[in-house]
Amino acid sequence: MDKKLVRLKERQNEIFSVFAETIGGISSPIRVRLIHFLSQGPLTVETLANKIEQSVANTSMHLRKMLSLKIVTVEVRGKNRVYSLHPSAFNFWEHCQNFLQQIDPSLELNEGDVTDDLDWPEDLRVTLKKARENDVVLIDARPTNEVTESLEELNVLHIPSSDINKNLSKISKRKPVLVFCRGRFCALSTHTVRELRKNGIRAYRLNESWYSIKNRGAK
Numbered sequence: 001m002d003k004k005l006v007r008l009k010e011r012q013n014e015i016f017s018v019f020a021e022t023i024g025g026i027s028s029p030i031r032v033r034l035i036h037f038l039s040q041g042p043l044t045v046e047t048l049a050n051k052i053e054q055s056v057a058n059t060s061m062h063l064r065k066m067l068s069l070k071i072v073t074v075e076v077r078g079k080n081r082v083y084s085l086h087p088s089a090f091n092f093w094e095h096c097q098n099f100l101q102q103i104d105p106s107l108e109l110n111e112g113d114v115t116d117d118l119d120w121p122e123d124l125r126v127t128l129k130k131a132r133e134n135d136v137v138l139i140d141a142r143p144t145n146e147v148t149e150s151l152e153e154l155n156v157l158h159i160p161s162s163d164i165n166k167n168l169s170k171i172s173k174r175k176p177v178l179v180f181c182r183g184r185f186c187a188l189s190t191h192t193v194r195e196l197r198k199n200g201i202r203a204y205r206l207n208e209s210w211y212s213i214k215n216r217g218a219k
Contacts, residue, residue: 025069041148042084120204161188183209
């Protein structure tokens with residue numbers, strides 16, 4: 001065999017090995033959950049440990065492995081180590097969710113016996129055009145420490161899911177109210193929609209992440 005071709009095949013094998021190792025670096029439920037939360041913005045080890053309900057030591061161990069594979073980056077801010085997703089990991093996470101639901105449409109976040117339709121049915125670009133024109137209300141239900149960028153041009157209200165009942169007076173009953181949180185596998189939007197509907201508000205779940213909204217519609 002030609003020596004150049006041999007070297008190319010060897011390099012191909014090296015790349016495939018790195019590919020497998022990197023994919024393997026997120027092949028645990030804990031690391032998937034870390035990506036889920038880091039997709040909202042940079043967070044400290046302590047905050048992440050609290051969110052994924054793990055010890056700081058165990059969370060740090062997983063983050064160090066992800067750091068060695070360049071899935072995440074880290075910045076020291078005072079006494080804190082703050083982790084962020086690699087910029088390309090945002091798209092990767094969105095595509096992974098698409099892939100999973102395409103091969104298994106049953107992977108939806110619900111309560112098993114829910115039959116009522118909570119999801120907003122319209123196309124995202126059409127929906128965001130309506131948001132810019134104030135024809136619908138968008139609510140970001142994420143916790144305050146996860147909101148790192150504002151979406152002012154879409155007139156987004158930021159009301160954490162835990163505070164929704166304290167802020168009902170701020171929410172229109174005349175327009176459809178669309179709630180988003182961390183993405184399609186986050187329970188916060190479902191809970192928020194149910195609370196709003198209990199109070200006579202026409203609420204729906206917008207199964208998109210802030211990243212998807214920002215990149216596909218906030219223009």
